[in-house]
Every structure is written in C-alpha cells, then in structure tokens.
Amino acid sequence: MGIAIVAGTRPEILKLAPVFRSLKDATLDPVWVATGQHGDLAEQAQNAVGIVPDIVLDGGWDSRSLTSLSSGLLDQLGSWVAGHQPSAVIVQGDTASAWSGALAAHLNKVPVGHVEAGLRSGDTNNPFPEESFRRLIAPIADFHFAPTRLAEKNLRLDGVRPRQIWVTGNTIIDTVLDMADRVRAPAILDQVKPGERIILLTAHRRESWGEGIAGICRAALELVHRHPDIRIIFPAHSNPRVRETVEAMLGAADRIHVIAPLAYPEFIAVLKASHLVLSDSGGVQEEAPSFDVPVLVLRETTERQEAIDAGVARLVGTDPAVIVREASLLLTRPSAHGRMASRKNPFGDGKASQRITDILARKLLAEKELRQAG
Numbered sequence: 406m407g408i409a410i411v412a413g414t415r416p417e418i419l420k421l422a423p424v425f426r427s428l429k430d431a432t433l434d435p436v437w438v439a440t441g442q443h444g445d446l447a448e449q450a451q452n453a454v455g456i457v458p459d460i461v462l463d464g465g466w467d468s469r470s471l472t473s474l475s476s477g478l479l480d481q482l483g484s485w486v487a488g489h490q491p492s493a494v495i496v497q498g499d500t501a502s503a504w505s506g507a508l509a510a511h512l513n514k515v516p517v518g519h520v521e522a523g524l525r526s527g528d529t530n531n532p533f534p535e536e537s538f539r540r541l542i543a544p545i546a547d548f549h550f551a552p553t554r555l556a557e558k559n560l561r562l563d564g565v566r567p568r569q570i571w572v573t574g575n576t577i578i579d580t581v582l583d584m585a586d587r588v589r590a591p592a593i594l595d596q597v598k599p600g601e602r603i604i605l606l607t608a609h610r611r612e613s614w615g616e617g618i619a620g621i622c623r624a625a626l627e628l629v630h631r632h633p634d635i636r637i638i639f640p641a642h643s644n645p646r647v648r649e650t651v652e653a654m655l656g657a658a659d660r661i662h663v664i665a666p667l668a669y670p671e672f673i674a675v676l677k678a679s680h681l682v683l684s685d686s687g688g689v690q691e692e693a694p695s696f697d698v699p700v701l702v703l704r705e706t707t708e709r710q711e712a713i714d715a716g717v718a719r720l721v722g723t724d725p726a727v728i729v730r731e732a733s734l735l736l737t738r739p740s741a742h743g744r745m746a747s748r749k750n751p752f753g754d755g756k757a758s759q760r761i762t763d764i765l766a767r768k769l770l771a772e773k774e775l776r777q778a779g
C-alpha cells in the first residue's frame with residue numbers, strides 16, 4: 406500500500422491536494438482518505454481541486470462534540486491503518502482529523518508526515534482547539550514539513566530533532582498558483598458598482614463565537630455607514646453557530662452580502678478583486694499576499710507571524726472600534742494601503758508539494774532498503 410493522505414476539512418483538502426498530485430506523479434501510489442469532518446464544505450473543496458477520495462470513513466460521531474469527533478475519527482482511522490498498513494500517513498495542520506490520523510498511524514507503527522508543522526500562537530485557547538492539536542502531533546510525527554523558518558524554529562524549541570524537519574513552504578501557495586488562471590467570478594461580483602471597493606470578510610473561529618462574531622458584524626455595519634464606496638462580501642461558514650449571528654445582524658444591511666461559502670475558484674476571484682480582507686482564517690492570511698491584498702486579522706493572536714513581520718497583515722482582534730479604525734485607515738490613506746500591498750508572499754513559492762514528495766520518496770526508499778538489508 407502507498408502513502409495515505411488523511412483529510413477532512415476544507416483547508417486540509419485545499420492544502421493536501423497538490424501533495425496528492427505530486428505523490429501520484431512520482432508513482433508513490435497515494436490513497437486519499439476522506440474523514441468527513443466537514444460535510445458539504447469538504448465536498449465543495451474536493452470538487453474544486455479535483456479530488457475523488459479513495460476511502461470515505463463511515464462517520465456516526467457527534468461532530469458538535471470535540472471528544473466524540475476525535476474518538477470516532479481515531480477509532481475508524483486506527484482500524485483502517487491497522488488493516489491496510491500504508492507506507493506512511495500524511496496529515497496537515499491542526500484539526501481533529503490531523504491529530505487522529507497522526508495518532509492512528511503512530512499507534513500502528515506507521516510513519517507520520519506532518520504538513521504545515523510548527524505553527525504556534527503560544528496560547529492553547531487561541532485558536533482552540535487548533536493550537537493543541539498541532540502541538541500534540543509534533544511528538545509523534547516522523548517527518549515535519551515546516552512551511553517557514555519560523556515554524557522550523559518553533560519545532561526545534563519543542564524538542565523535535567533538526568534532522569526530522571524540512572522547510573518546504575506552505576502547500577497552499579501551490580494551490581493558489583495552480584488556481585490563479587482558473588478563477589471563476591461568482592454572481593455576487595455582478596452587484597459591485599463601478600468605483601466601489603470590495604472588502605472580503607470571513608469569520609468562523611470557535612473562540613469568536615458569540616461576542617467576537619457580534620463585534621465583527623458591528624464593525625461591518627459601521628464601515629459601510631462611514632464609507633459609501635465600499636461593499637462587503639461575507640461568505641459565511643456553514644457552521645450554524647456562525648451563520649445564525651451573522652444572518653441576524655447583517656442579513657438586511659445595505660452593501661453587505663452574506664452569502665453561502667464560495668467554491669475555491671470563486672473565492673479566489675473575489676479575493677483577487679478585493680481592496681482589503683478582514684478575516685480570522687489561517688489560509689486566507691497566507692493567500693491574500695499573493696494578490697497584493699492587505700489583511701486585517703480578526704484575532705488576538707496569530708500563528709502566522711510571518712505575515713505581520715512582512716507587513717502584509719495586521720492583528721486587530723474583534724473589538725469593533727479597533728477594526729473600524731484600522732480598516733478606515735487603509736480605506737482613506739492610499740499610502741498606508743500601498744505599504745501593506747505589493748509585498749512578497751512570505752509563505753512559499755509554489756514548490757512545497759514537490760519538496761515534500763522528494764523527501765518522502767528518499768526517506769521511504771531508504772527505510773525499505775534498510776528493512777530488506779536487515
């Protein structure tokens with residue numbers, strides 16, 4: 406059996422698709438295991454990047470409970486890994502699927518590759534539970550694919566051996582570059598009038614549910630009130646805890662469009678057309694610099710400090726006064742906006758998946774030869 410790729414959420418699918426393709430090109434026989442952690446969002450992402458899963462887990466857990474989800478995933482992935490003995494299991498990032506895929510492999514003595522290893526916010530409550538999941542994967546992973554030097558440093562500080570870490574770039578840049586020529590303008594862009602500037606808004610983090618999301622919505626209302634030439638497009642996450650607040654507060658607002666999650670080629674089309682992004686998403690912080698779009702990060706901490714250091718993103722939290730102040734600055738001062746746009750993307754060069762494939766091919770071959778010799 407070849408290498409198993411375990412993925413269940415939208416970002417994992419978007420970030421592992423180029424790795425899957427690259428492994429396939431290298432005839433390493435990858436097998437895509439869809440955990441089903443995200444339902445419709447996952448299917449939308451798989452369709453966008455041309456993934457047809459080889460295996461789909463049965464599900465049956467209560468996805469509103471992190472313990473039910475994690476134990477259900479661990480149980481089903483554990484059985485699958487034990488029964489099929491893949492040559493390695495690759496997980497990505499910081500989700501329940503990633504943690505359970507890594508642990509299921511580790512407990513079956515199958516090597517674990519962690520893509521996007523080493524991101525740290527330094528606060529296990531922020532983002533929750535992502536910071537814990539990625540930290541828990543570190544001690545059991547065998548191959549740590551760090552997207553940046555900072556991530557590499559974080560892993561070393563955690564005690565990971567340097568010879569198990571490779572700085573590869575983030576695979577989302579591979580996906581972004583692959584998609585850049587295949588974007589598809591969604592119908593919502595037809596509603597943008599000449600001369601209007603688009604603000605793309607996304608918010609879904611668990612720690613923002615309730616007050617945080619409400620603060621973000623208040624900021625959106627104040628921004629359209631103050632700036633008559635802006636239009637806010639908000640593809641709201643399908644999670645009901647997010648949608649209910651957002652639809653109640655923004656559903657009837659003028660020049661704010663709360664829409665269903667966009668397919669990736671459509672999302673990238675809106676991102677490209679945007680003047681500014683307000684987002685608590687990890688992936689969006691990584692993608693926006695590729696299109697010279699500044700990001701105001703709607704969180705108190707970020708594990709993507711590279712974006713802050715490069716000057717392409719700024720942390721603003723969820724306090725409406727701060728969001729409105731910082732966004733207004735970028736809307737009214739072209740020089741401030743210009744300083745945040747037109748910077749080099751600090752997250753990668755589009756070749757991360759090829760690097761990961763080369764490393765895995767070399768390492769797995771060396772292990773096979775060692776086994777045969779022994």
Ligand code: UDP
Pocket residue numbers: 415416419577607609640641665666667668669672673685686687688689692
């Ligand atoms: N995304 C998308 N459609 C949308 C909103 C986001 O395809 O309507 C993509 C986005 O481009 C990014 C990923 O989803 O690559 C981010 O997912 P999310 O914000 O859910 O997760 P995070 O990156 O914060 O883990």
